[in-house]
Every structure is written in structure tokens, then in C-alpha cells.
Amino acid sequence: MAFIELDRVSKRYGAFYANRDISFAVEQGRLFGVLGPNGAGKTTLLRMITRILLPDEGTIFFAGEPLAQHHQRRIGYVPEERGLYKNLTVLDNLRYFGQLKGLSSTEATRRALWWLQRMDAHGWEKKKIRELSKGMSQKVQFIVSVLHDPPLLVLDEPFSGLDPLNAQVFLDVIAELRAKGTTILFSTHVMEQVEQLCDDIVLINRGRIVESGSLRQIKARYGIRRLELAFDGDETFLQEFDGISIAERRNGSLSIELSGGIEQAQRIIARALAHGTVRRAECIEPTLREIFIETVRRTETEEVAA
Amino acid sequence: MNTSWLIARHEFLSRVRTKGFIISTLLAPVGLLVVLTLPILVSELAQTQGTHRIAVVDQSPHGLAPILLAKDSSLFFVATEPTSTLRARVLADSLTGYLLIPPDGLERDSVVLFTRGGGGLGLQEAVNDAVREVFRRQRLLARGADTTLLRLAEQKTKIERIKITRERTERDQTALLTIVGYGMSIIVYMLLFIYGGIVMRSVLEEKTNRIVEILASSARPFDIMLGKVLGVGAVGLFQMLLWIVLGVGVSIAVGSTLVSLSGAPTPAGALAHYRAQENDVAVLLLQVPSLSFGHIAAFVFFFLSGYVFYSALFAGIAAAADTEQDIQTLQAPVSIFIVLPMLVIPLVMSTPDAPVAAILSLVPMFSPVLMLMRLFATEVPWWQVLLSVVLMVASIIGAVWIAGRIYRIGILRYGQRPTFRQILRWIAEG
Numbered sequence: 001m002a003f004i005e006l007d008r009v010s011k012r013y014g015a016f017y018a019n020r021d022i023s024f025a026v027e028q029g030r031l032f033g034v035l036g037p038n039g040a041g042k043t044t045l046l047r048m049i050t051r052i053l054l055p056d057e058g059t060i061f062f063a064g065e066p067l068a069q070h071h072q073r074r075i076g077y078v079p080e081e082r083g084l085y086k087n088l089t090v091l092d093n094l095r096y097f098g099q100l101k102g103l104s105s106t107e108a109t110r111r112a113l114w115w116l117q118r119m120d121a122h123g124w125e126k127k128k129i130r131e132l133s134k135g136m137s138q139k140v141q142f143i144v145s146v147l148h149d150p151p152l153l154v155l156d157e158p159f160s161g162l163d164p165l166n167a168q169v170f171l172d173v174i175a176e177l178r179a180k181g182t183t184i185l186f187s188t189h190v191m192e193q194v195e196q197l198c199d200d201i202v203l204i205n206r207g208r209i210v211e212s213g214s215l216r217q218i219k220a221r222y223g224i225r226r227l228e229l230a231f232d233g234d235e236t237f238l239q240e241f242d243g244i245s246i247a248e249r250r251n252g253s254l255s256i257e258l259s260g261g262i263e264q265a266q267r268i269i270a271r272a273l274a275h276g277t278v279r280r281a282e283c284i285e286p287t288l289r290e291i292f293i294e295t296v297r298r299t300e301t302e303e304v305a306a
Numbered sequence: 307m308n309t310s311w312l313i314a315r316h317e318f319l320s321r322v323r324t325k326g327f328i329i330s331t332l333l334a335p336v337g338l339l340v341v342l343t344l345p346i347l348v349s350e351l352a353q354t355q356g357t358h359r360i361a362v363v364d365q366s367p368h369g370l371a372p373i374l375l376a377k378d379s380s381l382f383f384v385a386t387e388p389t390s391t392l393r394a395r396v397l398a399d400s401l402t403g404y405l406l407i408p409p410d411g412l413e414r415d416s417v418v419l420f421t422r423g424g425g426g427l428g429l430q431e432a433v434n435d436a437v438r439e440v441f442r443r444q445r446l447l448a449r450g451a452d453t454t455l456l457r458l459a460e461q462k463t464k465i466e467r468i469k470i471t472r473e474r475t476e477r478d479q480t481a482l483l484t485i486v487g488y489g490m491s492i493i494v495y496m497l498l499f500i501y502g503g504i505v506m507r508s509v510l511e512e513k514t515n516r517i518v519e520i521l522a523s524s525a526r527p528f529d530i531m532l533g534k535v536l537g538v539g540a541v542g543l544f545q546m547l548l549w550i551v552l553g554v555g556v557s558i559a560v561g562s563t564l565v566s567l568s569g570a571p572t573p574a575g576a577l578a579h580y581r582a583q584e585n586d587v588a589v590l591l592l593q594v595p596s597l598s599f600g601h602i603a604a605f606v607f608f609f610l611s612g613y614v615f616y617s618a619l620f621a622g623i624a625a626a627a628d629t630e631q632d633i634q635t636l637q638a639p640v641s642i643f644i645v646l647p648m649l650v651i652p653l654v655m656s657t658p659d660a661p662v663a664a665i666l667s668l669v670p671m672f673s674p675v676l677m678l679m680r681l682f683a684t685e686v687p688w689w690q691v692l693l694s695v696v697l698m699v700a701s702i703i704g705a706v707w708i709a710g711r712i713y714r715i716g717i718l719r720y721g722q723r724p725t726f727r728q729i730l731r732w733i734a735e736g
Contacts, residue, residue, distance in 0.1 A: 047519075047718070050523045051523075052519060052522040052523050052718070053718065069526060072523060072524055072525075073524075075523065077519075077520070077523040079516060079519045079520065079523075081516040081519075082516065083515055083516035083517040083518070083519050083520045084515070084517065084520075085320075085515075085517060086515065088320065092320070096316050097520060097524070099312055099316075100309060100312060100313070100521070100524035100525060101524055144520065
């Protein structure tokens with residue numbers, strides 16, 4: 001059963017639609033990425049799922065029930081911009097936000113200290129937020145979202161501005177939570193992370209969904225676009241193929257842009273074997289970055305045309 | 307409601323623990339005391355004309371100079387030099403001026419004061435009072451009046467004021483209560499601005515630091531706003547309680563010191579003093595007012611209701627704003643209603659039963675200041691008190707509802723400052 005489901009959800013500001021007709025489902029325990037260029041409506045979408053904003057049209061379901069106020073206690077949220085009381089200590093911040101999620105003061109304190117330890121941040125509890133660096137306060141912000149052990153975690157651009165070391169701490173924790181069955185929804189425009197992490201994605205542009213599904217399905221749909229061929233011999237045979245071009249040539253290795261997908265690649269490899277020595281041949285799937293750029297461009301030209 | 311309570315408690319505890327709270331609690335009474343006593347102190351100081359010296363040149367045959375000297379020896383002295391020397395001394399600033407009593411001064415009832423000008427009203431009044439009193443006595447004595455008669459003529463009539471109620475007759479404390487009521491109204495007026503300002507700044511801080519987004523992921527915006535308003539209000543009440551404890555403590559300490567200094571129990575001494583100078587406002591202030599429970603309840607009710615009414619609106623305004631400047635612009639239409647009663651309070655003080663005073667005091671925006679003033683200054687008909695309470699409660703509900711709608715939309719909007727028309731649309735559409 002879908003843990004989160006959106007059914008034709010729209011959010012409007014005057015005549016402007018921040019989100020329009022959004023429908024998708026997030027299965028329990030999956031890592032779900034919301035992708036889109038700046039201003040696509042990612043933050044508005046996440047705010048509706050966390051019930052900070054209410055949709056103007058459509059319904060959001062949380063574990064099968066229409067999303068209601070009491071569900072907020074089962075959602076953890078890291079907003080895009082950090083929001084902590086600068087003049088209060090780390091522990092005071094964590095304890096207060098934990099209590100707002102329904103924890104007792106002692107329980108919130110206990111969990112806060114545990115999480116600070118887990119995030120390589122022990123000994124910070126008495127520090128004021130204003131004394132922390134950006135990366136440090138980001139960790140505290142993350143702890144705020146997981147303190148009450150929510151089954152749904154919503155992260156808005158969680159990795160922006162993290163150094164590689166800290167980013168790894170975050171990735172490890174996210175992997176742990178997921179292994180425990182936590183459903184995690186996050187928005188980003190850093191495509192490499194999506195490829196590493198996500199099970200499923202939606203790609204939104206100008207408030208609408210332009211692509212959705214599991215990463216595997218989407219890549220399969222876009223097909224094989226490129227062939228990497230390490231080849232010794234006469235390469236004139238390549239002229240037999242229509243609609244291909246050599247994108248790059250390096251150390252006796254060719255990068256060939258295809259027009260006919262996997263079948264074309266197979267035929268090129270067969271001809272190459274006949275004409276020389278194939279040291280290595282690899283069919284390359286499009287990167288998410290390429291799919292992203294292509295889809296956004298395509299939908300924008302479609303919209304202009306419409 | 308549960309989260310409102312949590313938020314209110316957090317607001318209260320995190321504010322009460324700050325150094326700023328402790329300092330302001332200790333310093334505010336000192337500040338208020340300075341504001342209240344400074345005018346009295348200044349006028350007291352002005353009356354002692356220590357540095358002013360006026361030479362009396364008496365050309366009359368009645369020997370008026372020594373009598374003037376007896377009246378105020380610190381100001382007057384008998385001139386021994388000719389007027390030309392006096393004139394030079396005035397110009398050289400070694401003398402304030404000289405008073406010339408012509409030979410027929412008493413008969414014509416006129417004297418001449420030579421100075422370099424200036425010196426203020428205090429100096430003029432001191433000379434006027436002394437000369438007029440001495441001249442009046444001398445005129446009467448010249449006509450054969452004896453001193454006993456004179457004393458009789460100068461005696462002030464004491465007017466004892468008794469208030470009649472159905473149950474009993476009692477000493478009328480109207481003058482005293484009016485002054486106390488005025489003080490209370492001013493305190494309410496100041497607190498509305500101070501605590502309203504705290505709410506406003508703290509809402510803006512949470513908005514600009516994006517803390518509100520975290521709060522909104524755990525609680526309804528309306529509950530967040532309510533929690534903040536109630537929490538800061540509790541800080542206000544707590545601070546007032548501390549002031550009362552502090553005040554009672556200080557007055558007991560001061561009272562016992564006074565007793566040991568004068569050797570007489572203070573209340574009796576003060577009462578005797580009070581009888582002696584019936585109309586002296588400064589003396590009235592020194593009296594311990596006998597406030598009824600009703601007066602204190604009125605003060606607490608009107609402070610709290612005014613606070614909730616205005617601070618909710620201020621919270622809405624801050625939510626719509628992005629910067630301090632935005633707040634300055636947006637708060638004007640609300641703040642004006644706090645200030646307006648201050649302009650008519652003298653009218654309400656002098657004629658608390660006039661229809662215009664009654665009507666103005668029933669307007670909910672003005673009630674916290676004006677109805678409170680009237681409750682101290684006069685017997686307000688019970689139906690007016692009831693009506694005022696009902697209107698006040700209804701307006702609080704209305705104000706909180708309106709503010710909640712502005713707050714809900716405002717807190718997540720950044721960028722351009724909304725126009726008043728846009729804010730009205732937020733209220734209408736929610």
C-alpha cells in the first residue's frame with residue numbers, strides 16, 4: 001500500500017499555480033526524490049505533504065487516511081532554509097521542537113543526546129546555535145526532524161552546502177533509517193545524489209509532473225543513448241550507420257551517440273568485431289542529468305507551442 | 307490547544323530566564339519613579355531661588371523693606387547703595403535685580419522691578435506673591451484691621467468630602483482615586499506598546515529565521531500565534547506581580563524608616579499633613595490609596611484584554627512584514643487606536659460622567675484606557691461595565707480571528723510587503 005498518495009493536488013496563489021494536478025504515490029520504506037529546476041514548485045509540494053500548507057484542490061493521503069493535523073506528529077521535516085532559535089542552546093532547541101512533536105521533556109533530552117552522539121556532534125548541547133557553523137547547524141536541524149522517530153521523513157534540499165565528510169554522515173544515517181523502514185521523501189537538484197540514493201522519483205517543472213516512476217523504469221524508457229567502444233582497427237565501417245556521431249575520441253576509445261538504441265549498439269559491436277579488435281564495449285544509459293535537462297527543455301518547448 | 311500551551315510555556319520560560327527580563331524588571335520602576343517625581347522635584351528646586359538676589363529700595367514712609375525681608379530673606383535684602391550702583395551691579399550680573407517702592411507706592415499699589423530680563427516664571431511668581439501679600443496686609447493694617455482679624459481673613463476653609471452610598475457614608479476619595487486611575491491608565495497604555503512590541507519583534511524574528519516553518523510542521527499557525535500571545539502575556543503578568551512584590555517590600559522598608567525618623571507612626575503623621583494641605587497633589591500621591599478588589603480586578607481585566615486584542619493584531623502585522631521598516635508602516639493603523647485615548651483622557655478625568663466620555667469608554671479599542679480611567683474616577687453604571695466587558699470579549703475574539711488569518715498566510719510569504727488591500731483579501735479569503 002502506498003504510504004503517501006497525492007490525488008490531483010493543486011496549490012494556487014492568485015492566478016499562479018505553484019502546483020497543478022499533482023498525482024503520485026510513495027511506497028512505504030522507499031527513498032523518493034522530488035526533482036525539478038529552481039522555482040518548479042518543489043518546496044510548495046513538500047510543504048503540503050508536511051501539512052504546513054493546505055492544498056486548494058485534491059487530496060493527500062497519509063497511510064490511507066486523508067492527511068490531518070494529527071499526522072504531523074508522524075512526520076519529520078527539514079526545511080530548505082535552517083530554522084533554529086539562534087540565542088538558545090542546541091539542547092534547548094532540540095528539546096522544544098521534540099516536545100512540540102509530542103515527546104516528554106526527559107525523553108526529548110535523552111534522544112537529543114543520543115542523536116548528537118550519532119551525528120558526531122557530542123558535546124555541542126550547551127552551545128548556542130549562533131556559535132555553530134553552517135554544517136553544524138544543519139546537523140542539528142536534521143536531528144530536529146528525526147527526534148520523534150517519524151515513519152515519514154521529508155527533506156527539502158538536505159545536502160546543499162555540506163562538505164563531503166558531513167554529507168557522508170547524512171547519507172549513512174539516511175541509509176540506516178531506510179533500512180528500518182522509514183519512508184523518505186526529499187527534494188534536490190543535485191542529480192548525482194538522486195542516482196546514488198533514490199528508488200523512485202518525480203520530476204516537476206513549472207508546477208506540473210513531467211516524469212515519474214522508478215529510476216530503473218525511467219532510464220529504460222529513455223533507452224541506450226551512447227556506446228563506449230575501445231577498438232583497434234579501421235573505423236570506416238561506422239559510416240554504414242545512419243544517425244550516429246562520434247562525440248568523443250580518447251586513448252583509442254570512442255564515445256558514439258546512437259539514434260537506434262540497444263539494437264543499433266549491438267549491430268555496431270558486431271561489425272566492429274569483424275573489422276578489428278574490440279578491447280571493451282559498453283552501452284551507456286542516459287544519466288539522470290541528461291534526462292532532467294532533456295525533459296525540462298522538451299516540456300518548455302511544448303508549453304511555448306501550446 | 308495542547309500545542310498552544312507548550313508554545314506559551316516555552317515563550318514564558320525562555321523570556322523570564324534572560325538577563326534582559328531581570329534588568330527591565332528592576333529598572334522599570336526606577337524609570338517610572340523618575341518620570342513621576344521629576345516634575346515635582348524640578349518645581350521644588352525652582353522654588354528655592356538660591357542664586358537670585360533682589361535689592362529692595364524702599365522710598366515709602368511705611369517701612370516695607372524689612373517686612374519683605376522677613377517674608378523671604380533668601381531672595382530680598384535691603385539696599386544700602388544708590389540705584390545707580392545697583393544698576394551697575396545688575397549689569398555686571400552680581401545682582402539679579404532691584405525692587406523700587408516709590409514714596410506713594412503703597413497708596414498707588416504699585417512697585418517697579420528692574421532686572422536684565424529672563425529668570426523664568428519662578429522668579430516672577432516669587433516676587434509677585436511676596437509683594438502682593440505684604441502690600442495687602444499693610445493696606446488692611448493701615449485701615450485699622452488687627453492681626454487676629456487678618457488671620458481670620460487668610461484662613462482656608464476645609465471642605466470635607468463625604469460620599470453617600472446606599473449602605474453607608476464614607477470619606478470621598480475621588481481626587482485620590484482619579485489620580486491613581488490616571489496612573490493606572492498610563493501604565494496600561496505603556497504596557498500595550500511594550501508587550502505588543504515584544505510579540506511583534508518575536509514573530510518577525512521567527513519568520514526571518516525560518517523557525518516558523520519548523521513550528522508550522524508541528525502545530526497549526528493559529529495555535530502558534532495564540533501560544534506566543536499568551537506566553538508573552540504571562541511574562542507581562544509575572545513582571546507586574548514582581549513589581550507589586552517589589553513595591554510592597556520597598557514601601558514597607560521606606561515606611562519603617564520614616565517612622566524611625568519622625569518618631570511618630572506614619573499614617574497619623576501623613577493624615578495630619580494631608581489635612582493641613584488639602585489640595586496639594588503631591589501630598590495626595592504620598593497617601594496610600596485604599597483600592598478595592600473591584601479596582602484591581604478592573605486593572606487586570608482591562609490590561610489583559612487590551613493586551614490580547616492589540617498583541618494579536620501586532621502578531622498578524624509582523625507575520626505580514628519582512629523587515630522592521632515594513633512593521634513601522636503596517637502597524638500605524640493599529641497603534642493609532644492605542645494613542646487616541648491618551649488625547650481624550652483629560653476630558654474623561656474631569657467629566658467622567660459626560661455622555662461623550664461614556665460613549666468613548668465603551669468603544670472596545672479605547673476601553674482598556676478610558677473605561678479603566680472612568681472606573682477609578684466615578685461610579686460607572688453597572689450596565690455600562692457589563693456592556694464594556696461583553697464588547698471587549700467579542701472584539702478580542704474578532705481580533706484574534708482576523709490576526710490568525712493574516713498570520714497563517716503571512717508567515718510563509720517572503721519578498722514584497724503586502725498592501726493593505728492584499729491583507730484585506732487574506733482576511734476575506736483565509
